[in-house]
Amino acid sequence: MSDDNRLMLRIAKKYFFLHQGQEGIAIQEGVSKSTVSRMLAKAEKMGYITYQLNFPLMDVESLEQELQEALHLKHVYVSAVDVDDPTVILRDVVASLAAYLNTIVKDGDTIGVSWGNTMNEVASHLEPVERTGVRVVQLNGGISRNIAPTNAEGIVSTFANNYNGIGYILPVPAFVDSSKIVEALLEDSRISNVFDMMKNAGIAVFSVGSLDPGSILINAGYFTKEQYDELRKRGFVADVCTRYFNIKGEMPANNINDNRVLGISPDLLKIKKHSICIASGIKKVNGIIGVARGGYANTLFTDEKTAKEILNRLDKEKHNINRK
Numbered sequence: 326m327s328d329d330n331r332l333m334l335r336i337a338k339k340y341f342f343l344h345q346g347q348e349g350i351a352i353q354e355g356v357s358k359s360t361v362s363r364m365l366a367k368a369e370k371m372g373y374i375t376y377q378l379n380f381p382l383m384d385v386e387s388l389e390q391e392l393q394e395a396l397h398l399k400h401v402y403v404s405a406v407d408v409d410d411p412t413v414i415l416r417d418v419v420a421s422l423a424a425y426l427n428t429i430v431k432d433g434d435t436i437g438v439s440w441g442n443t444m445n446e447v448a449s450h451l452e453p454v455e456r457t458g459v460r461v462v463q464l465n466g467g468i469s470r471n472i473a474p475t476n477a478e479g480i481v482s483t484f485a486n487n488y489n490g491i492g493y494i495l496p497v498p499a500f501v502d503s504s505k506i507v508e509a510l511l512e513d514s515r516i517s518n519v520f521d522m523m524k525n526a527g528i529a530v531f532s533v534g535s536l537d538p539g540s541i542l543i544n545a546g547y548f549t550k551e552q553y554d555e556l557r558k559r560g561f562v563a564d565v566c567t568r569y570f571n572i573k574g575e576m577p578a579n580n581i582n583d584n585r586v587l588g589i590s591p592d593l594l595k596i597k598k599h600s601i602c603i604a605s606g607i608k609k610v611n612g613i614i615g616v617a618r619g620g621y622a623n624t625l626f627t628d629e630k631t632a633k634e635i636l637n638r639l640d641k642e643k644h645n646i647n648r649k
Contacts, residue, residue, distance in 0.1 A: 332354065332356075332364065333364045333367065333368050333373070335354065336350055336354065336361055336364045336365060336368075337364075337365065337368050337373065337374060339353070340361075340365060341374070347361045347362060347365075385403040385404070385405050385629055385632075388403050388629065388632050388633070388636075389401045389402065389403045389632075391636060392625070392627075392632050392635060392636060395635070395636060395639055396613075396614070396617035396618075396625065396635070397617065398617055398622065398623055398624065398625055399623040399624060400623065400624040400625070401624070401625045401627075401632075402421055402422075402425065402624075402625070402626045402627075403627055403628065403629055403632045404417040404418045404420075404421050404626075404627070404628045404629065405417075405628075405629050406628055406629040406630050409630075411605075411606060414605055414606075414628045414630070415443070415446055415605045415606075415628075416446070416450065417628065418603060418605045418626055418627060418628050419443075419446045419447050419450045419603070420450055421626055422447060422530075422601070422603050422626045423447065423450050423451050423452050424452065425626070426451070426528075426530070427452055427454045429528065429599055430454070430456060430459065430488055430528065431456070432456050432457045432458050432459070433457070433458040433459070434456075434458075434459055434460075434527055434528060435459075435460045435461075435462060435522055435525055435526040435527060435528070436459065436460070436461045436462070436484060436488075436490075436526060436528045436529075436530065437461075437462050437463075437464045437522075437523055437526035437528065437529040437530070437531075437589065437597075438461060438462070438463065438464060438480055438481060438484055438529075438530050438531070439463075439464045439465055439530070439531035439532065439565075439566050440463070440465070440467045440475050440476060440477035440480050440541075441475075441532055441534055441541050442532075442541055443532035443603055443604065443605070444480050444530070444531070444532055444603075445476055445479075445480060447480075447530065447603060448479070448480045448483040448484060449483070451483065451484065451487040452487075453487050454487070454488065455489060456488040456489055456490065457489065458490070459485070459488040459489065459490030459491075460485075460490055460491055460492075460493060460522060461481050461484040461485040461488070461490055461491070461492045461493065462481070462492075462493045462495075462519055462522040462523055462526060463477055463478075463480075463481050463492075463493065463494045463495040463519070464495075464523055464529060464531060464566050464588055464589045465495065465499055465566040465567045465586070465587065465588025465589060466495050466497040466498045466499040466500075466567070466586075466587035466588055467494075467495065467498075467499060468496065468497060468498045468499075475541060475545050477494065477495075478494050481493070481494050493518075493519050493522055494519075495516070495519050495587065495588070496515075496516075497510055497516065497587045498547075498587065499542070499545075499547060499567040499586065499587060499588065500547055500567065500585050500586055500587070501585055501587065502585070503584075503585065504584035504585060506585075507584060507585065507586075507587060510587065520589075523589045523593065524593055526597065527597060527598045527599060528597065528598070528599040528601070529589070529594055529597045529599065529600050529601065530601045530603070531565060531566055531594075531601070531602060531603075531622075532602065532603050532604050532609075533563040533564065533565055533602060533604050533609055533612030533613060533615075533616050534563055534564045534565075534567075534612070535562075535563055535608045535609055535611075535612055536553045536556055536557050536561060536562065536563065537553075537608055538550050538553070540553065542564075542567070547567075556569060560572070562611035562612055562614075562615050563609070563611060563612025563615055563616070564612075565591065565594070565602075565612075565616050565619075565621050565622075566588045566589050566591075566594070567586055567588055568586055568588070568591055570615050570616070570619055570621075571615060572611055572614060572615050572618075573615065573618055573619075574615045574616065574617070574618035574619025574620065574621070575619065576591060576619070591619065591621055594621040594622070595620045595621060597623070599623070599624060600621065600622045600623045600624065601622065601623075601624040601625075601626065602616055602617075602621070602622035602624065602625050602626070603625075603626040603627070604616075604625070604626075604627055604631070605627055605628045605631055606628075606631060607630070607631065607634055609627075609631065610631060610634050610635050610638060611638075613625065613627065613631070613635055614635060614638065614639070
């Protein structure tokens with residue numbers, strides 16, 4: 326071990342085990358206080374220092390029950406918010422889903438997964454567990470139209486590795502120019518086999534994509550900000566597996582959904598044993614309401630702030646209807 330690493334170890338032990346202050350440690354070691362701070366930060370960055378919080382969870386059971394009844398879902402899991410930071414909030418929601426998946430994924434299961442920023446987070450926080458014969462299949466096309474990565478393949482691969490299974494990607498774009506192209510691609514045996522696995526998957530995990538300027542679909546070249554503005558004007562609030570819907574959960578005909586999407590049918594999501602939507606953040610509220618009303622999910626993972634805002638909007642909607 327180098328002298329620097331020995332110094333780092335001594336500083337870390339005195340700071341964390343003996344609860345000594347940085348100034349006192351600096352005097353003992355004959356270094357500056359900034360050196361002590363830098364050594365602690367370096368040790369954390371290199372993975373020598375990790376943290377585990379074992380605080381009891383706040384009681385959110387009543388909130389889960391209220392949301393479950395309001396959205397007519399089978400299961401709702403709400404993560405308490407004790408640090409008002411989007412990164413921390415999402416991490417807690419993702420950790421809750423990762424733990425849940427390990428209770429429902431069995432040997433021989435087929436898991437369908439979508440892609441996007443939230444699904445990237447889910448993949449990176451999975452908890453490895455031994456299973457056999459698990460297959461993981463991509464639920465919607467994910468090839469980018471420019472150099473911006475969607476990481477659809479990486480998400481499938483990470484899920485498969487986590488369950489010691491085999492991953493199957495859908496090597497096509499999310500959207501193509503015409504229904505004829507869709508029909509031609511579905512004639513390829515490799516692609517049709519993936520669609521068969523989507524159909525047979527008992528578990529589907531996905532998020533809802535908001536019509537936001539920072540959307541991964543804009544970054545991947547599928548849409549422009551102006552096209553998203555037009556979708557919002559027409560009443561669309563979000564997408565599920567790259568199929569767009571309104572606040573009622575409807576997917577109107579004669580729009581972007583018609584016969585140009587390469588991905589799982591919304592009707593198949595409705596009949597999955599576990600159709601799991603994970604969504605966190607105020608901008609996802611309308612999407613969560615729509616996906617529940619459309620019946621595309623039977624299980625929801627979200628956070629306390631988002632859950633309360635969903636109930637608030639539903640309450641306002643109810644009052645507005647009563648006034649008419």
